[in-house]
Amino acid sequence: MVVSEGKDRADDYILEGVLPGDMVLTKDFLLAEKSVDREILTMNFEGKVFERKWLKKRIEERNLMEVLYNSGSVTRYRKKSRSEEKNREFDFSFSREIDKIILKGE
Numbered sequence: 001m002v003v004s005e006g007k008d009r010a011d012d013y014i015l016e017g018v019l020p021g022d023m024v025l026t027k028d029f030l031l032a033e034k035s036v037d038r039e040i041l042t043m044n045f046e047g048k049v050f051e052r053k054w055l056k057k058r059i060e061e062r063n064l065m066e067v068l069y070n071s072g073s074v075t076r077y078r079k080k081s082r083s084e085e086k087n088r089e090f091d092f093s094f095s096r097e098i099d100k101i102i103l104k105g106e
Contacts, residue, residue, distance in 0.1 A: 015040075021101055029059050041101065046086060047093025 003009040011031045015038065018024060024035040024042040032050045035042040042050045068074040 021105060023097060023101065029055060029062055033059060041097060043093065043097060045090060047090040049093065049097065 001013065003013045008030070011028070011034060014024065014031065015034055018035065018038070018040050020040075022040060024031070024040055025045060026032050026035070026042065027044050032042045032044070033052075033055050036050050036052055036055060044050070065074065069076060
């Protein structure tokens with residue numbers, strides 16, 4: 001899907017289509033915050049289920065790091081590739097959350 005240009009248009013498009021009982025998978029903290037605020041189950045690709053309090057802290061840290069990056073005080077680091085252990089952790093978390101959704105629907 002291609003969305004119109006504009007800040008957060010892709011996020012808005014995603015959230016417009018989310019229904020109760022759906023799950024949002026993202027690594028974008030701002031999208032996660034909007035999703036969690038709508039009480040949508042939201043998790044990252046590591047299997048972490050986002051919670052409001054945790055997200056607010058990560059967003060504050062991200063904003064601080066952005067200031068430090070832009071000032072040249074800190075350089076960006078390169079992420080390591082995903083390990084099989086991380087894939088298994090995600091698989092377990094994802095399955096657990098899907099099971100919860102299914103059980104709610106019964």
